[in-house]
Amino acid sequence: MADQITGKAPRIRFKAHSEPWADEKIGDVLAEKRRPIVLEDDQRYELITVKRRNEGVVSRGHLFGRDIMVKNYAELKAGDFVISKRQVVHGATGIVPPALDCAIVSNEYLTAVDSERLLTEFLAIVASLPAMRRKFFLSSYGVDIEKLFFDADDWRKRNVMLPDVQEQSRVGQFFRQLDKLLDLHERKHEKLAELKAAMLQKMFPKPGSTAPEVRFRGFSEPWVEKKLKNIGTFNPKEVLPECFEYVDLESVVGTEMVGHRTEMRTTAPSRAQRLARKGDLFFQTVRPYQKNNHLFNLPDENYVFSTGYAQIRPQDDGSFLLSLMQRDEFVRVVLANCTGTSYPAITANALSDIFVLIPSADEQKKIGAYFFNLDKLIARHAAQVCKLQQIKLAFLDKMFI
Known part of the structure; x- marks a missing residue:
């Protein structure tokens, strides 16, 4: 409790973890890693980009080496933490997923790996929090908010509160499972929305027709x-x-x-x-x-x-x-x-x-009931997504300093 009062421990922690968090200089705990590669003209490479709002690392397509004008690229590995130096103030940070293992990045990205004091999974979560977002902003320079450039040297001199790596690992695992559950409901919601869009096409007549492509049994009269x-x-x-x-x-x-x-x-x-x-x-x-x-x-x-x-x-x-x-x-x-x-x-x-x-009143009822139930299912998953997002925000607020 004393550590919570002095700001050295979060309000919610896992059992068996009671040591106060340490106030560390980022440069002392960060393990940067760059794996330079020589681009071969006939070799096909996958390039990545980091999305804003902490939405992760994604592919931006494939190019042959001869089509990549700037040659100072480096290879990434799954689990690397990546910062876009030109977009970091907008939340462009993330972990390289397994699907993008061996993708490449230019020197406009900073890459870090696990160190003895800081795990990349934990760092990715910290990077999404307001306190670290503010540090990214303070360590950037420029006039236009869309063109600020990240001063990594200045950022390395700033401090961050960290638990030991065992607690970092448990926190990372907790949010990984929560994100999986959130992603599951988001994908279900998306698939149901896609199903509705498809059935709205199939269960109503196309232009020039008086009957839909898909109908309930027992109905054949033209609309x-x-x-x-x-x-x-x-x-x-x-x-x-x-x-x-x-x-x-x-x-x-x-x-x-x-x-x-x-x-x-x-x-x-x-x-x-x-x-x-x-x-x-x-x-x-x-x-x-x-x-x-x-x-x-x-x-x-x-x-x-x-x-x-x-x-x-x-x-x-x-x-x-x-x-x-x-x-x-x-x-x-x-x-x-x-x-x-x-x-x-x-x-x-x-x-x-x-x-x-x-159509007839009876067919209207059948079609109406189908979409009514589908809308209820879509709304249920949307509500679950919203609830999980609120739960995640609450834990982010209480499990970090």
Whole structure:
């Protein structure tokens, strides 16, 4: 506890580690490593770059030696810690993954390996923290933030708080496992989003056709063309409650309502006009290419949406209609009917006059249920990703000095 008070130990530690962290000069614990190579004209080499925001080391393609103009390159090994001297103030640091073992870098990158006092995996985590990001900035020079150059000699003279390598190893392993779990949910989320995009193409008719490529069994009738105003009521007028939850244009992201705020009718923004009922669809009429549209499924009768949304009360299945209006093809038609360039917008009347193809009510329900369940699954993984990111940030705050 005394070490925590004096700032020599983090608030959360693994058992069996109680020694205070040491205040070390970076240059004394850093083990830099450069493996110069002679580029052969007919040899194919893989080059790397380090992404900003601590997003890691990635390939930037392959080149033959004869096509690489500057010849002072060095070889990397998996596990090396790499700093981009021109982008470090933007978080361009990372560990070389196994897939990029033997890739090459120019002398505009600083490379380090494990030392007796500092492990590269631990250093990579420290490099992502605000304290080290500040040191990178203070050790850089230049006028334009986009063109600052890293003074490695100055950085080496600065200090960093370190535990012993055994504790460094355990901390590194902990965050490695957390990152694997985070990556797993991110990939699941991406794959589900890709599946949805593909099925939005296959389960709706292509231009010139009246039947989709993929259908549920038992349905074979051609889809019928109708105007949107003939399949739903637009902007129904209702008296607003005295107190309500207001949903503005920033409160819907994708198809999810991510926020709302309490307002009184007498002091609410003038745009608070659309009283929601369960099953109503809200289509963002301003910058519709963002596709921030929401199907209201709460039983509450005190949610009011901004007039930046067109409110549609569907005759049949709202989930089907939401899926239809999320399609790129539909959005392109909407944009063609918008006015304005910086903030394109469509009026409710123009939106209601757009023709769409729709199937029978029963087929609408089947399609709507499919995408409703898929959206729930996507939202679940998105929430898990968000939760894990928050957990990681909390541990980064409490497990380092």
